[in-house]
Amino acid sequence: MRLLVWQPVYVLGGGLEVLRRMVAALGRQPAIDSITLAVNRRYSTAALSPLAAGRGLTIVRIDADIPLAAHAMGHDAVWIPWPHGTPHSPAALPKVCVFQDTILLDALGGHATREFLEAMARGVQDAVAYHDRVIVTSNYTRRRMLEIVGSDHAERIAVVPHMATEVHADQAAAVGSQPAPTPLPWGVRPPFLLYPANASEHKNHETLLLALARRRRRDVPVLFCGYGTEQIGGAGLVEQAHLNRINRLIRDRGLLAGRDFQSLGYVDDVTAAALLRQAVALAMPTRAEGMGLPIHEAIDAGVPVVASDIEVLHEHYDGRSRAIRWIDPECPADIAAALDDACDRAEELRAVAAENVGCGRTWDDVAATTVAIMREVVTDYDPRSESGASVPPPARRHWLGTGRFRGLRRLLKRFGRDRR
Secondary structure (H helix, E strand, O other): EEEEEEEEOEEEHHHHHHHHHHHHHOOOOOOOOOOEEEEEOOOHHHHHHHHHOOEEEEEEOOOOOOOHHHHHHOOEEEEEOOOOOOOOOOOOOOEEEOOOOOOOHHHHHHOOOOOHHEEEHHHHHHHHHHHHHEEEHHHHHHHOOOOOOOOOHHEEEOOOOOOOOOHHHHHHHHHOOOOOOOOOOOOOOOOOEEEOOOOOOHHOOHHHHHEEEHOOOOOOEEEEOOOOOHHHHOOOOOOOOOHHHHHHHHHOOOOOOOOOHHHHHHHHOHHHHHHHHOOOEEEEOOOOOOOOHHHHHHHHHHEEEEEEOOOOHHHOOOOOOOEEEEEOOOOHHHHHEEEHHHHHOOOHHHHOOOOOOOOOOHHHHHHHHHHHHHHHHHHHHOHHHOOOOOOOOOOOOOOOOOOHHHHHHHHHOOOOOOOO
16 A cells, blocks of 8 residues: 555654554564655654654655645545645545544634634534544543534444554663653753643643642642743743733733743753653643553653543543543642642652553554555445546645745635635
8 A cells, every 4th residue: 555644734742653663663564565755844854764664664744735646646646644734625545533632612602703613513523524534542432523513423433542552672670770860941940840841721821820820839839831832931922811820920920931841842842751750740730631651651651640630531541540640620629639649749649650561552543544444445435436636736826925825825815715
């Protein structure tokens, strides 16, 4: 099978890690002859370097709004690991996507406008209609999608958890013992708690900071690392409204950067792993998730966890660790008590976390299941179902010149006035 992996959306953090792991594992499958990885051109060479030695792998850099049909020729199927925000244009190619989560509906549904929620529901409906098969990472996400699209689509939505436990050759000697400490950046010194998450609203930094103002153990700060978190605790105004609320809360509650928290921003994989290994515990008071990949990584590293008591996280992690403390993500007092307890019982909980168990899958297992689904889709695919798919896309005319007017073009497109 000649596979096209379609990633026009620029995603960092856990999304990038899953992309790299899966592309490497797909390349090891006997049924895959070659892979073309079409990725957003914003990805650096370093971000993709772990894939450079992959068998039969070609990397092509693309723009975010390029249609799939422009690269479909010569492939037998396309795997789309991040369909959110990608243009749904006709393309004569069997299409399998991974719908990661329903975070926006779950986390923002209580205080979003009707127009916003209806738009999110249409996005789910469009994704199911456009792709020949949809893979979701949990039964919870599948149920939420079927609530929107109806049970008639149940057979087209398959559950494949995108996480795996592997011990690599360079880690084998360290099994059963703690790895040697890795120097940490920016003057960071243990002890600390770690919250590796981007600055999106559903990550719930606001409630976490309210909890920090209630803590006894102010001697153990929480480290924020993830895209956009460098703006937490800043003195100036920022673009996102919820970050401005957070920064006002920090001032009003007398929280101090360096004492109560430290904002590191985006860190590379090596640094993130070093921070996790040396953390007292992983704190994850998120409102909604698809997988909660940092919890998976903490369990594998033998690190205690403080996590939100939400259905999707229980689905993935119940039974994998006795060192998980479940908390109400909307209750600052509950979060504060759990963080203080993790600090008070650090050695005891670390010993319990050392008994954590794997999830029973490798990345090759996940890839093999994905390939089996794609082979079914290829067998059943009827290219006549794609209206106009065989017609090559017309050359794009950039109206108003450069990308400086991209926002204006999007606004006009919304009202049917785009002249491209």
